[in-house]
Amino acid sequence: MxxxxxxxxxxxxxxxxxxxxxxxxxxxxxxxxxxxxxxxxxxxxxxxxxxxxxxxxxxxxxxxxGHAMLILGITASSQTDMIRLATPILEELCQRVNETVQLRTIDGTEALCVAKAEPSRDLRVHANVGRRRPLYAGSPKCLLAFQSQKFIDQCVPDNPTPLTSSTPNSREAILEELKKIRRQGYCVSRGEVSDHQVSCAAPVFVIDNSVVASVHVVAPAFRIRDSELEHIIRLATSSAERLSRALGWSETG
CATH class of the missing domain: 1.10.10.10 (Winged helix-like DNA-binding domain superfamily/Winged helix DNA-binding domain)
Known part of the structure; x- marks a missing residue:
């Protein structure tokens, strides 16, 4: 028996x-x-x-x-559909900007790197899948900006811990930046997490118009002039839109 x-x-x-x-x-x-x-x-x-x-x-x-279910899916052997769909888009974006590209999602009150693509050049920003960042600083703000006000209130402290001298140092400043990100549709960070890095991020939407991830490009600050940054922003937002459409999002949906 x-x-x-x-x-x-x-x-x-x-x-x-x-x-x-x-x-x-x-x-x-x-x-x-x-x-x-x-x-x-x-x-x-x-x-x-x-x-x-x-x-x-x-x-x-x-x-x-809950968010833990996404993490369970990400660590499954085949990964999630989002990771599979994102991989070629991240790789193409990496080739076009010749800088490090990441895909991040929300885990708890942090941003979690779930996929990456890195250029072959010697001097580049190294990314680690599984690395976490606070949502209120740097390009992870792109994820936070499109969440509910209740969730934003949970994630933005009254007295934010500065990661660098450029990290927003008040709750009010962060909330204003989140409004700006929602208005323009992307986020740019100059030295908020690391003094010598510039990054931009664009949101990834799904069929119900919620934001489930963001596409990030990060580079050494000395290499990125305003013209290069504008080019990166266009390509990052375009790549995020491609992934959004692959996940079922429609601009008129």
Whole structure:
């Protein structure tokens, strides 16, 4: 006879997770009914998963998938569709600007590098997949700018810790920059994270017009004059738009 090693609480947690995936924004009562749990047990399991960012609250008692689920997908063997679709776009952008290119997503309250392409030139900015940056400084602000005001409020501290002398040093200054990024559709950072780097980033949209990632180009500051920066901005925004369309976004959607 085959021994059953199934752990009931884990099994039910996965049932709940799949129910959330199939119907985002469902309430605890509805989710409990779908998987055959009492409301109190469903709430305890959802609360536990919420602490690990596997699910997140989308309302007072409603749930959706959390940021940790994206990270799980990214680390899967085949990676996500976004990574597969982004790779040739990042590589082409890298060749055209001859500088380091990254794809970043949001993980918790930080920006996470999930893919990169680097030029062959000796003097370049090195990128590491898995590296995290605060969302309120540098080109990761491009990700933050297009999120909900509630999430922005969570990520922007009252007294930001400066990473360099160029890092915005007040909450008000950061919020103003986020407005500017939304207005112009891209972000430029001059020495906010590293004194000797210039970067720009453009948002990646999906079918519901939410921003799930950003395309970043980063280069040594001495090499980037205004004319080169304008060229990089055009190519970065164009590449981000290509990836957005590949992910189902439409400008008229």
């Amino acid at each position: 085959t021994q059953d090693y199934t752990v009931d609480s884990v099994d039910k947690a996965f049932d709940l997770l799949m129910a959330v995936a199939r119907k985002p924004n469902a309430g605890v009562t509805e989710l409990a009914l779908k998987v055959g749990l009492t409301k109190s047990r469903a709430y305890r399991l959802l609360h536990t998963m919420e602490q690990r960012r596997i699910v997140k609250r989308t309302g007072e008692s409603a749930y959706g998938l």
